[in-house]
Amino acid sequence: MTLGPHAEFILAAYGACALVIVALTAWILFEKRSLEKTLGRLSARFEASKTDKNS
Amino acid sequence: MDNDTEYGTRIDDQETFGLEFIMQLLAFANPTRFLKFVQVVLRPLAILAIATIAAGLYLGFVAPEDYQQGSTVRIMYIHVPAAWLSMFCYSLMAISALGTLVWKHPLADVSAKAAAPIGAAFTLIALLTGSLWGKPMWGTYWEWDARMTSVLILFIMYIGLIALWKAIEDPILAGKACAILTLVGAINLPVIKFSVEWWNSLHQPASVLRLDGPTIHPSLLTPLLISAIGFTLLFFTLHMMAMRNEILSRRIRTLRLKAAAAPITRQPATQEPTS
Numbered sequence: 001m002t003l004g005p006h007a008e009f010i011l012a013a014y015g016a017c018a019l020v021i022v023a024l025t026a027w028i029l030f031e032k033r034s035l036e037k038t039l040g041r042l043s044a045r046f047e048a049s050k051t052d053k054n055s
Numbered sequence: 056m057d058n059d060t061e062y063g064t065r066i067d068d069q070e071t072f073g074l075e076f077i078m079q080l081l082a083f084a085n086p087t088r089f090l091k092f093v094q095v096v097l098r099p100l101a102i103l104a105i106a107t108i109a110a111g112l113y114l115g116f117v118a119p120e121d122y123q124q125g126s127t128v129r130i131m132y133i134h135v136p137a138a139w140l141s142m143f144c145y146s147l148m149a150i151s152a153l154g155t156l157v158w159k160h161p162l163a164d165v166s167a168k169a170a171a172p173i174g175a176a177f178t179l180i181a182l183l184t185g186s187l188w189g190k191p192m193w194g195t196y197w198e199w200d201a202r203m204t205s206v207l208i209l210f211i212m213y214i215g216l217i218a219l220w221k222a223i224e225d226p227i228l229a230g231k232a233c234a235i236l237t238l239v240g241a242i243n244l245p246v247i248k249f250s251v252e253w254w255n256s257l258h259q260p261a262s263v264l265r266l267d268g269p270t271i272h273p274s275l276l277t278p279l280l281i282s283a284i285g286f287t288l289l290f291f292t293l294h295m296m297a298m299r300n301e302i303l304s305r306r307i308r309t310l311r312l313k314a315a316a317a318p319i320t321r322q323p324a325t326q327e328p329t330s
Contacts (some may be wrong), residue, residue: 006125035300035307036305045314
């Protein structure tokens with residue numbers, strides 16, 4: 001299979017599409033990891049303060 | 056009388072069915088339940104999306120060339136699904152906006168906020184791939200014609216909504232403001248769809264969703280539809296992931312507010328009288 005005389009435009013289009021989707025997915029995954037870390041830290045601190053208050 | 060009773064019973068049945076359906080929908084309004092649902096569904100959905108896109112693009116590359124455009128027609132297998140999703144995503148946001156303003160559904164503005172960057176990404180893909188398709192076919196990367204300009208406005212709307220959400224700190228207030236702007240911006244959707252019919256446009260008219268049926272040969276249409284289904288599944292996968300992030304983000308905000316409020320409520324009990 002050949003891509004013809006406009007191969008660079010076809011490859012650039014597929015490359016741009018892949019780049020945008022990979023960047024979006026990576027951003028969502030990176031944000032999830034960061035949010036889970038922050039939530040874990042805050043939850044632990046909140047539980048500790050509740051225990052202190054009760055004791 | 057019998058007829059009246061029967062009619063009354065039918066109404067009751069319909070109402071019961073309607074109530075059950077609403078109750079089932081409301082069950083997912085609970086963020087904890089939604090997160091559990093996402094945990095179960097996400098991985099199979101992602102695998103299915105990747106497999107379907109791979110199949111669609113493979114079939115697109117082994118499909119015959121277009122008699123006029125040659126191999127350049129293969130850009131269609133990413134451009135058309137991206138363009139379709141750019142409008143579908145905004146429609147979803149408009150429905151979510153109604154959910155926020157009318158029904159005050161707890162997940163409606165979470166859904167709208169999570170969808171905006173994904174919609175912007177698919178609109179960007181549609182603009183980039185359209186431009187790269189236009190250069191060899193029309194001799195230009197860009198023309199200020201109705202279809203291209205209205206899609207560019209859609210992209211700017213997405214960016215504006217993302218900026219507005221970032222600018223207002225209170226998520227409930229931000230959700231309401233963005234819902235109003237989303238509904239105002241929805242007027243652009245029929246303009247995009249019918250721009251090629253209302254004005255003289257460089258862009259070709261619709262060739263898949265037509266009243267008289269598609270005008271594309273089945274050998275090109277089948278891979279296009281498979282690719283479109285795959286990209287739609289990818290959209291739902293990314294949307295669920297982004298909604299999960301937004302729920303986590305709101306939980307963090309709640310914990311921070313509780314932590315900030317805690318010393319103020321405890322202060323009077325620990326302070327000694329000054330007199």
